[in-house]
Amino acid sequence: MVNKVNQSDFLNNGESTEGVFIVVPAYNEEKTVGEIIEEIAQRGYKVILVDDGSSDDTNKIAKSSKEKFPDRIFVYRHVINRGLGAALITGMTAALRKKAKYVVTFDADGQHDINDIEKVCKPLKDDVDVDVVIGARPFEDMPRSKNFANSVMNFLTRVFYKTKVKDSQSGLRAFKAATIPKIEIMSQGYDVSSEFIREIRKNNFKLKEVTITTIYTPETQAKGTNAIVGIKILFKMIINIFK
Amino acid sequence: MLGIDIMLYQILVVIIAILAVLLLFGRYQNKKTSLQTFLLWAVLWIVLGIFTLVPESSSALANFLGIGRGLDLIIIFGLIGAFYLIFRVYLRIEKLDQDVSKLIRLIAIENEEKDENEK
Numbered sequence: 001m002v003n004k005v006n007q008s009d010f011l012n013n014g015e016s017t018e019g020v021f022i023v024v025p026a027y028n029e030e031k032t033v034g035e036i037i038e039e040i041a042q043r044g045y046k047v048i049l050v051d052d053g054s055s056d057d058t059n060k061i062a063k064s065s066k067e068k069f070p071d072r073i074f075v076y077r078h079v080i081n082r083g084l085g086a087a088l089i090t091g092m093t094a095a096l097r098k099k100a101k102y103v104v105t106f107d108a109d110g111q112h113d114i115n116d117i118e119k120v121c122k123p124l125k126d127d128v129d130v131d132v133v134i135g136a137r138p139f140e141d142m143p144r145s146k147n148f149a150n151s152v153m154n155f156l157t158r159v160f161y162k163t164k165v166k167d168s169q170s171g172l173r174a175f176k177a178a179t180i181p182k183i184e185i186m187s188q189g190y191d192v193s194s195e196f197i198r199e200i201r202k203n204n205f206k207l208k209e210v211t212i213t214t215i216y217t218p219e220t221q222a223k224g225t226n227a228i229v230g231i232k233i234l235f236k237m238i239i240n241i242f243k
Numbered sequence: 244m245l246g247i248d249i250m251l252y253q254i255l256v257v258i259i260a261i262l263a264v265l266l267l268f269g270r271y272q273n274k275k276t277s278l279q280t281f282l283l284w285a286v287l288w289i290v291l292g293i294f295t296l297v298p299e300s301s302s303a304l305a306n307f308l309g310i311g312r313g314l315d316l317i318i319i320f321g322l323i324g325a326f327y328l329i330f331r332v333y334l335r336i337e338k339l340d341q342d343v344s345k346l347i348r349l350i351a352i353e354n355e356e357k358d359e360n361e362k
Contacts, residue, residue: 050351070362076351086344090351097352186337188344239333 017044019101019177020121023091025084026062026108027052033108034061040106040114041065041072046098048074049108050091053081074098085185085192092180100177107171116212120174123208131179131205132196134165135172135212143216149230153194160237161198166209169193179205191233253295260292287324 022045026033037047047069051059059077066073076094078087088105095103102124106112112135120133139147150169157168173196175183183199185192200207264285271281294301294317301313310316 074355074359076355078347078351080343080347082344082347086348089344090348093348094352094355097356186341188340 016125019099020104020117021046021048021095021098021100021102022104022106022117023048023050023088023095024106024108025050025052025087025091026054026058027081027084027087028054028056028058029108030054030056030058030061032110033058034065036106036108036110036114037062037073038065038068040117041069043114043117044072045104045117046072046074046095046100048076048091048094048098050087050094051075051077052083052087053078083188083192084190085195086188088192089185092175092183096177096180102174102176103180104174105171111215112172113213113215116172119210119212120172123210124174124176127208129206130208131176132200133174133208133210134167135170135174136165136167136209137170137214138211139167141214141216152230153233156234156237157194157197161194161201163197163201165197165207168197170212172212179203187236189232190229191236194233194237256295257292260288260295263288 022040024033024037024040024047026049033049037049040047049062049065051062059075062073062075066075074094076090078090091105092103102121104117104120106117116135120135123130123133137150139150142150150167154165154168158164169190170193182203183196185195185199187195199205267276267281267284267288270276271278294313298313301316303313305311305313305316308316310319
């Protein structure tokens with residue numbers, strides 16, 4: 001296998017990518033997934049792609065990307081769709097098994113900027129005390145409906161989990177490997193984002209938030225936090241109180 | 244004078260109750276139901292049968308508990324019971340959901356590591 005890509009473990013600015021694993025959960029993302037994981041791998045990061053039971057060509061595309069970067073891209077497949085939360089946990093578990101030092105979660109729909117990976121990793125590398133970094137999307141840039149839904153979710157996260165964060169539903173997060181075994185996620189779906197916040201609080205992890213850019217396209221609009229997902233998340237939060 | 248002023252609904256309910264208990268007993272004998280579940284449901288159906296055949300008995304119990312009428316008692320307990328069951332089913336489904344995810348996760352990781360090792 002010949003591949004003429006940059007095989008060094010350093011970014012152009014000299015930052016090391018060693019031990020950094022990017023977990024990309026993907027469900028029917030055939031349009032964007034190949035480009036994203038190849039671009040991440042090209043920078044020198046390791047990619048854990050979790051195909052969450054996609055019915056389109058996500059898996060095929062991911063496998064062909066793996067042929068280009070056999071040592072950097074790892075493809076996992078859920079044979080049944082289990083939801084975002086379950087896919088993230090699979091990816092994070094897999095990253096630990098591959099001896100990851102830092103684990104970054106990254107959405108496969110193309111809404112994140114790959115340059116932001118370094119931004120969320122940097123506080124973990126530079127500051128021994130920081131355990132988790134969340135990439136906060138500036139709400140001013142969001143379309144109005146998304147802005148509203150995400151503001152409500154921040155408020156609910158604050159009420160239920162007593163933690164004030166800038167962006168509770170962000171998909172770009174970075175964890176130190178040691179924190180991951182302590183994180184207990186019950187939910188399978190989109191409400192996983194709020195659960196991460198709860199776990200951060202419960203375990204007293206030191207959280208840092210950095211501002212990231214978000215790319216809004218019709219594709220990235222279709223998924224994520226809308227009103228119905230928000231109501232479902234609220235319902236789950238209420239049920240969780242009784243458990 | 245039992246037997247003379249018996250109503251159609253009473254016959255129906257009693258037949259359904261007897262059938263339900265027989266069905267449960269069959270399932271218990273075939274080891275498809277635990278003793279606990281069998282007893283719980285058998286008692287529930289028998290109590291319902293008694294209330295149907297002797298409506299005064301539910302009134303007596305209702306008075307004892309401070310609830311006005313026998314029928315109210317049945318409806319209140321029925322609703323509470325139904326909500327409780329729904330809640331239990333909900334929790335059980337959620338547990339199953341998580342168990343399925345664990346299995347799927349294990350399969351995903353094992354398959355990937357098998358493929359990686361073959362190379």
